[in-house]
Amino acid sequence: xxxxxxxxxxxxxxxxxxxxxxxxxxxxxxxxxxxxxxxxxxxxxxxxxxxxxxxxxxxxxxxxxxxxxxxxxxxxxxxxxxxxxxxxxxxxxxxxxxxxxxxxxxxxxxxxxxxxxxxxxxxxxxxxxxxxxxxxxxxxxxxxxxxxxxxxxxxxxxxxxxxxxxxxxxxxxxxxxxxxxxxxxxxxxxxxxxxxxxxxxxxxxxxxxxxxxxxxxxxxxxxxxxxxxxxxxxxxxxxxxxxxxxxxxxxxxxxxxxxxxxxxxxxxxxxxxxxxxxxxxxxxxxxxxxxxxxxxxxxxxxxxxxxxxxxxxxxxxxxxxxxxxxxxxxxxxxxxxxxxxxxxxxxxxxxxxxxxxxxxxxxxxxxxxxxxxxxxxxxxxxxxxxxxxxxxxxxxxx
Ligand SMILES: *Cc1c(COP(=O)(O)O)cnc(C)c1O
Numbered sequence: 001x002x003x004x005x006x007x008x009x010x011x012x013x014x015x016x017x018x019x020x021x022x023x024x025x026x027x028x029x030x031x032x033x034x035x036x037x038x039x040x041x042x043x044x045x046x047x048x049x050x051x052x053x054x055x056x057x058x059x060x061x062x063x064x065x066x067x068x069x070x071x072x073x074x075x076x077x078x079x080x081x082x083x084x085x086x087x088x089x090x091x092x093x094x095x096x097x098x099x100x101x102x103x104x105x106x107x108x109x110x111x112x113x114x115x116x117x118x119x120x121x122x123x124x125x126x127x128x129x130x131x132x133x134x135x136x137x138x139x140x141x142x143x144x145x146x147x148x149x150x151x152x153x154x155x156x157x158x159x160x161x162x163x164x165x166x167x168x169x170x171x172x173x174x175x176x177x178x179x180x181x182x183x184x185x186x187x188x189x190x191x192x193x194x195x196x197x198x199x200x201x202x203x204x205x206x207x208x209x210x211x212x213x214x215x216x217x218x219x220x221x222x223x224x225x226x227x228x229x230x231x232x233x234x235x236x237x238x239x240x241x242x243x244x245x246x247x248x249x250x251x252x253x254x255x256x257x258x259x260x261x262x263x264x265x266x267x268x269x270x271x272x273x274x275x276x277x278x279x280x281x282x283x284x285x286x287x288x289x290x291x292x293x294x295x296x297x298x299x300x301x302x303x304x305x306x307x308x309x310x311x312x313x314x315x316x317x318x319x320x321x322x323x324x325x326x327x328x329x330x331x332x333x334x335x336x337x338x339x340x341x342x343x344x345x346x347x348x349x350x351x352x353x354x355x356x357x358x359x360x361x362x363x364x365x366x367x368x369x370x371x372x373x374x375x376x377x378x379x380x381x382x383x384x385x386x387x388x389x390x391x392x393x394x395x396x397x398x
Contacts, residue, residue, distance in 0.1 A: 008074065008186075008187065008256060009256040009257075011070075011073055011074065012070075012074065012187075012252055012253055012254075012255050012256055013253045015066070015070040015073075015249060015252055015253060016066070016249060016253075026249075027062070027063055027066045027246070027249060028062075028063065029063055029242045029243055029245075029246045030057075030061055030062045030063045030242050031242050031243070032057060032061070032242075033056065033057045034055075034056055034057070035053065035054040035055055035056070057239065057242070058233070058234065058237055058239050059229060059230075059233055059234050059239070060229075061239075061242050061245070063242040063245040063246055063249070064082050064239070064240055064242060064245040066245070066249060067082050067217075067240075067245045067248050067249050067252075068080040068081060068082050068217075070249065070252055071186075071201075071207075071217045071219055071252075072219055074186040074187075074190075074252070075181070075186045075190055075191075075192055075199050075219040076186075076190050076192050076193055077192055077199065077219035077220055077221075077225075078220070078221050078222040078225070079219070079220070079221070079222045079225035079226075080217055080218065080219035080220075080225060081217070081218050081219075081225050081228050081229050081232075081233055082203075082215060082216070082217055082240050082245060082248075083215065083216035083217070083218070083233070083238045083239070083240060084214060084215065084216070084238045084239055084240045084241070084244070085202070085204065085214045085215065085216050085238065086111075086113075086180075086182065086200070086201060086202025086203065086204055086205075086215075086216040087113045087114070087117070087202075087216065088216050088236070088238025089200050089201065089202075089216030089217055089218045089238070090113075090114055090117065090180070090200050090216070090218075091117055091121075091232070091236065091238070092218065092228060092231075092232025092233055092236055092238055093178065093198065093200060093218045093228055093232060094117065094118075094122060094127070094147075095231065095232055095235075095236065096227050096228045096231040096232035097146070097147065097176065097224070097227065097228075098122065098127050098146055098147060099127070099146075100125055100126030100127065101126055101127075102127050102128075102145075102146035102147070103127075103128050103129065103130070103144070103145045103146060104118055104122075104127065104128070104129040104130075104145065104146065104147045104148075104149055105129070105130060105132050105137070105140050105141065105145045105147070105148045105149070105175070106118060106129050106130065106131050106132070106148075106149050106150075107131075107132060107133075107134065107137070107148070107149070107150035107151075107161055107166070108131045108154075108360070109151075109154050109155065109157070109159075109360045110149070110150075110151055110154075110155075110180070111151065111155055111180065111182075111202075112348055112349060112351070112352070114149070114151075114180070115352075116351075118149070129149075134161065134162065134165075134166070137166065137169060138169055141169055141170060141172075141173040141175055142173060144173075144175075145173075145175050146175070146176065147175065147176045147177075147178060148166070148170045148175050148176070148177045148178065149178045149180075150166065150177075150178070150179055150180070151179065151180040151182070151183065152179065152181075152183070152184065152189070152191075152299075153183045153184070153285055153292075153296070153304060153306065154183075155183065155306075155348075155368075156283075156306075156308050156342075156344045156348070156349070156362060156366065156368040157283050157308055157360065157361040157362070157366075158183075158283045158284060158285055158290075158292075158304075158306055158307075158308055159291075159292055160285050160290075160291075160292025160293075160295045160296045160299075161179075161292075161295075162295045162299075163179065163189070163191050163194035163195070163196055163299050164194045164195060164298075164299065166195075166196070167191070167194050167195025167196045167197075168195055170195075170196075170197070171195060171197075176197050176198065177195075177196045177197045177198070178196070178197065178198045178199075178200060179191035179196045179198070179199055179200070180199075180200050180201070180202075181199045181200070181201055182200075182201050182202045182205050182206070182335075183205075183304055183306055183334075184300060184304060185201075185206045185207065185255060185259060186199075187255050187256050187259045187301065188259060188263075188300045188301045188302060188303075188304060189299055189300050189301070192219070192220070194299060197220055197221070197224075198218065198219070198220035198224065199217075199218070199219045199220065200216070200217065200218050200219075201216060201217040201218075201219075202215075202216055203215035203216055203217055203248050204216075204333065204335075205333065205334050205335030205336075206255065206258070206259065206262070206305070206334075206335035207248055207251055207252055207255065207335075208247055208248055208251040208335075209251040209254065209255065209258050209335060209336065209337060210247075210251060210336065210337055211333065211336035211337070211338065212247060213244045213247040213248060213251075214244065215240050215244050215245070215247075215248050216238075216240075218232075258337065258373055259302070259305070260302070261373040262304070262305030262335075262371055262372070262373060263286075263302035263303060263304060263305055264302075264376070265305070265371045265372070265373065265374070265376045265379060266284065266286070266303070266304060266305045266306065266307050266369075266371040267284070267286045267302070267303060268376050268380070269307060269369070269371055269376070269379060269380060269383060270282050270284035270286060270287055270307050271287070272380055272383070272384075273307070273309055273383065274287060274289070276384075276387055277312075277391070278311060278312055278313075278317070278387040278388075278390045278391050278394070279309050279310070279311060279312070279387065280310045280311065280312045280365065281309065281310040282307065282308075282309050282310075283307070283308040283309070283310075284303060284306075284307045284308075285300070285303045285304065286302070286303030286304075305334075305335070305370060305371045305372075306334060306368065306369070306370055306371070307368075307369045307371060308366055308367065308368045308369065309366070309367050309369070310363060310365045310366050310367075311365045311367065311387075311390060312365070312390075312394070313365065313390060313393075313394055314363075314364045314365050315345070315346075315364040315365070316393070317365055317390045317393070317394070318343050318345075318364065318365055318366070318367055319343075320386075320389050320390050320393050321367060321386045321387065321389065321390050322341055322343055322367065322386070324385060324386035324389040324390075325341055325382055325383075325386050326382055326385070327339060327374060327378050327379055327381075327382035328340060328341040328369065328379070328382055328383075329341070330342065330343075332347060332348055333370070334368075334370035335370060336370065336372060337372050337373045338372045338374070339369065339370060339371055339372035339374060339379055339382075340369075340370040340372070341367060341368065341369050341370070342367070342368045342370075343366070343367055343368075344362050344366055344368055345357060345362055345363065345364050345366060349362045
């Protein structure tokens with residue numbers, strides 16, 4: 001039994017505490033841009049920071065503040081700042097802590113938008129970045145860097161990064177480590193507990209969970225989050241609307257049970273897919289055949305809801321497979337209660353040069369599945385039918 005702090009699932013459900021003003025059981029949607037000072041002196045006090053309170057919703061809103069408290073709690077962080085999208089969060093963090101001349105080490109592959117933020121946008125402002133492997137990391141850190149950036153599991157090939165080792169090495173060399181925890185969520189992995197300094201999220205995915213809201217989170221030390229709020233949020237203005245903050249607060253209450261089902265369904269499908277003759281390879285950290293399985297077992301509560309497969313037969317097989325799906329929807333994004341499927345090579349990763357794509361393992365036959373919380377028998381039936389269609393085309397061609 002716990003003594004004191006409640007367990008994660010209880011904290012997720014009890015994230016709303018009755019509104020102090022009205023007793024409303026659920027945090028109200030504070031649909032307001034500004035806040036009355038009450039008096040001349042309090043107004044001055046709010047601006048010289050001798051008084052605490054809300055001033056203007058770009059930098060703080062009570063509904064959004066609640067979301068920030070909940071996410072800090074669930075990630076085990078001192079503080080968090082909420083944003084209007086994952087990219088708003090990531091770009092605000094980088095411009096808040098990096099300066100011209102700084103170098104960023106990237107343990108890729110990264111989400112395409114983040115990759116291009118480092119490669120194209122920040123590079124124009126004199127912030128350079130380079131990709132390193134986990135094997136090269138120690139040497140690269142010793143040469144000096146301002147930030148180390150990673151995701152785990154990675155998109156779309158679901159590689160696993162060893163957070164404890166990476167966090168320790170980054171601290172030894174005084175480099176700020178940042179982990180994008182979108183694919184895992186704090187229910188499966190809490191990077192700060194493994195020695196990572198800052199966590200970022202696209203809340204749009206599992207935190208919201210219902211495919212109806214865009215949002216992002218940065219979580220870390222009070223000092224750093226103060227800086228992120230006063231620079232990244234205040235100057236770039238990527239503030240979430242209070243309705244979105246409400247949708248995230250609502251989504252987070254069911255995060256543990258949704259994740260349990262996502263993981264259960266994904267694990268079952270990965271096992272079935274691995275033995276199907278039309279499938280050349282399955283990428284899922286829960287499979288013993290996955291190179292990151294042992295590390296994943298150490299740092300994840302379960303293995304996530306994302307599965308990628310390589311089909312036999314290249315782009316044509318991928319087209320036949322995807323066009324034959326009826327329960328899975330062909331669309332980008334992930335973490336929705338409904339199952340989604342994408343062909344990274346022609347969609348999310350189409351702008352990545354072919355050589356780089358091949359190095360990343362994003363082949364023409366790769367399909368990424370975001371496994372939803374539907375009845376697994378329907379998902380299995382859908383995949384079996386689509387794989388059957390692939391086999392029929394192949395038999396015909398052969
Ligand atoms: C979707 C995603 C992002 C970007 O988030 P948005 O909410 O779309 O801006 C960043 N990182 C990862 C891992 C993602 O999946």
